[in-house]
Amino acid sequence: MTPLTEITSQPKKIVIIGGGITGLSTAYYLQKEKRINGIPLSITLIEAGEKLGGKITTEKVDGFTIEGGPDCFLRQKPWASELAEELGIGEELIGTNDDQRKTYVLVNGKLTPLPDGVMLIIPTKIMPFAFSPLISLSGKIRMGMDLFIPPFKGADDESVGDFIRRRLGEEALYKIAEPLMSGIHVSDPEKQSLLATFPRFRNIEQKHGSLIKGMLTQKKAANHQPLNPSKLNSLFISLKNGVEELINGLEHSLNECQIYTNTLATSILPAADRMYTVELNNGESIGADVVVLAIPAYNAAKLLGSFHPKLANQLGKIPYVSTATISMAFRKQDIQKPFTGFGFVVPSTENRDISACTWSSIKFNHRAPEDYLLLRCFVGGPGKEEMVDLTDDELFRLAHKELNLILGLSADPVLTRVYRWKKANPQYEVGHLDRVKEMFSACAYETPGIYLTGSAYEGVGIPDCINQGKKTAGQLLQYIQQEQVYA
Numbered sequence: 001m002t003p004l005t006e007i008t009s010q011p012k013k014i015v016i017i018g019g020g021i022t023g024l025s026t027a028y029y030l031q032k033e034k035r036i037n038g039i040p041l042s043i044t045l046i047e048a049g050e051k052l053g054g055k056i057t058t059e060k061v062d063g064f065t066i067e068g069g070p071d072c073f074l075r076q077k078p079w080a081s082e083l084a085e086e087l088g089i090g091e092e093l094i095g096t097n098d099d100q101r102k103t104y105v106l107v108n109g110k111l112t113p114l115p116d117g118v119m120l121i122i123p124t125k126i127m128p129f130a131f132s133p134l135i136s137l138s139g140k141i142r143m144g145m146d147l148f149i150p151p152f153k154g155a156d157d158e159s160v161g162d163f164i165r166r167r168l169g170e171e172a173l174y175k176i177a178e179p180l181m182s183g184i185h186v187s188d189p190e191k192q193s194l195l196a197t198f199p200r201f202r203n204i205e206q207k208h209g210s211l212i213k214g215m216l217t218q219k220k221a222a223n224h225q226p227l228n229p230s231k232l233n234s235l236f237i238s239l240k241n242g243v244e245e246l247i248n249g250l251e252h253s254l255n256e257c258q259i260y261t262n263t264l265a266t267s268i269l270p271a272a273d274r275m276y277t278v279e280l281n282n283g284e285s286i287g288a289d290v291v292v293l294a295i296p297a298y299n300a301a302k303l304l305g306s307f308h309p310k311l312a313n314q315l316g317k318i319p320y321v322s323t324a325t326i327s328m329a330f331r332k333q334d335i336q337k338p339f340t341g342f343g344f345v346v347p348s349t350e351n352r353d354i355s356a357c358t359w360s361s362i363k364f365n366h367r368a369p370e371d372y373l374l375l376r377c378f379v380g381g382p383g384k385e386e387m388v389d390l391t392d393d394e395l396f397r398l399a400h401k402e403l404n405l406i407l408g409l410s411a412d413p414v415l416t417r418v419y420r421w422k423k424a425n426p427q428y429e430v431g432h433l434d435r436v437k438e439m440f441s442a443c444a445y446e447t448p449g450i451y452l453t454g455s456a457y458e459g460v461g462i463p464d465c466i467n468q469g470k471k472t473a474g475q476l477l478q479y480i481q482q483e484q485v486y487a
């Protein structure tokens with residue numbers, strides 16, 4: 001195909017709506033192509049909020065680094081670390097304090113450690129698991145049956161609940177899988193799509209016939225690879241000054257991109273010559289050859305409603321749930337019992353108001369001054385969304401009461417922060433991948449030049465969002481190139 005630089009000197013107008021990590025990554029990879037290959041592009045990014053970052057927000061106050069939204073990302077998915085390296089902030093990446101790595105599960109009101117060797121949710125060390133009080137004897141025997149249960153036949157999706165129940169049993173589902181897995185997806189396991197959220201489990205099952213066998217094989221292979229001392233080896237990674245450093249790095253690098261903050265895109269309408277008009281709430285409208293929607297699906301539905309109601313209707317059907325985080329800082333001297341580990345998760349069967357608590361300043365360095373401890377509680381999620389509407393004071397009291405009951409932590413915090421995340425967590429329900437495929441295909445054939453990307457579609461984790469931004473940039477450049485050739 002003829003390079004774009006040779007067939008046009010008129011810059012193509014790209015409008016990206018949404019200044020979260022996905023929209024910013026899309027802009028970054030487009031700008032990179034523009035620089036490296038001299039592709040003539042005019043890139044505009046529209047963000048409704050006062051600042052960029054969307055769900056990613058870090059507050060620095062009195063020596064504390066408080067994450068309002070995400071606090072880390074998976075190392076296994078390399079796109080976030082790669083981006084940090086490219087932005088020149090690779091040195092800022094930090095791993096978790098793995099010498100203190102331990103997670104607790106609340107069982108009958110008591111914190112019970114997750115046995116050593118549980119990888120994701122699967123036991124890979126016999127003795128610690130056999131002696132752990134977390135799962136009953138019958139529950140352990142049922143989990144062991146995973147070694148003999150034949151793998152699922154076919155490629156159909158199923159719920160995470162059905163999958164775990166089928167392979168490891170009910171107790172493993174409620175005591176381990178549901179609370180641990182809901183940390184990222186905040187979903188009801190009975191509705192959550194296995195293929196869209198944990199495809200790896202289906203792959204392991206099909207390849208090895210059993211989750212336990214598969215994880216043991218993978219562990220053995222990993223043990224043969226020496227740890228690279230110059231690299232971060234922990235499961236989760238963050239940045240010294242918080243995840244927002246990634247956003248700052250992106251913002252800093254996007255100097256060939258016109259960025260509007262405090263500006264809401266209100267509609268997208270088709271215009272002449274296969275172009276679109278993006279209308280903004282400041283009265284302006286912008287012409288675009290390509291429009292990227294890196295926003296929640298329900299917002300994309302509003303923008304597309306007037307010219308593609310069917311697609312808007314499909315987008316509007318992706319459900320979202322609301323959550324809130326409550327961070328609290330304590331003086332170490334005020335705490336009776338020493339804290340160990342990274343925190344605890346609460347199975348829904350415990351019927352508590354909080355769903356998890358992370359001991360942020362133990363999990364990562366650089367989160368609190370030496371003499372202080374920073375904790376973060378989570379509330380809301382499926383079936384408990386009304387809690388997000390409580391006042392800051394009510395949320396703080398509720399979290400503090402729970403910490404007192406569970407940890408005997410009666411000390412008053414020296415600092416508290418509440419962040420609400422309304423309709424922030426997209427729910428990938430069974431069949432999600434097929435629905436996304438349909439929506440992407442409607443875009444490609446019925447609204448060419450419009451791209452849907454971000455956490456609503458192909459992964460909610462930060463690395464997934466970055467990868468989607470990169471993929472969208474590549475796809476839209478290809479589209480522009482084809483348009484030029486066939487024009």
Ligand SMILES: Cc1cc2nc3c(=O)[nH]c(=O)nc-3n(C[C@H](O)[C@H](O)[C@H](O)COP(=O)(O)OP(=O)(O)OC[C@H]3O[C@@H](n4cnc5c(N)ncnc54)[C@H](O)[C@@H]3O)c2cc1C
Pocket residue numbers: 017018019020021022023046047048049052053054055056068069070071072073074184263264265266294295296299323325421424425453454455456459460461462463465
């Ligand atoms: C509390 C919480 C904790 C999380 N923890 C983790 C974690 O530890 N690790 C991890 O990997 N992931 C985590 N996630 C998930 C991850 O943070 C998100 O999936 C990701 O940041 C979403 O990025 P995005 O760019 O797709 O969307 P968003 O961040 O939602 O960005 C979309 C942007 O579009 C803007 N916008 C919307 N409509 C319009 C419009 N009409 N015009 C202009 N602008 C508009 C919004 O203001 C927003 O800034 C967490 C999420 C939450 C809520």
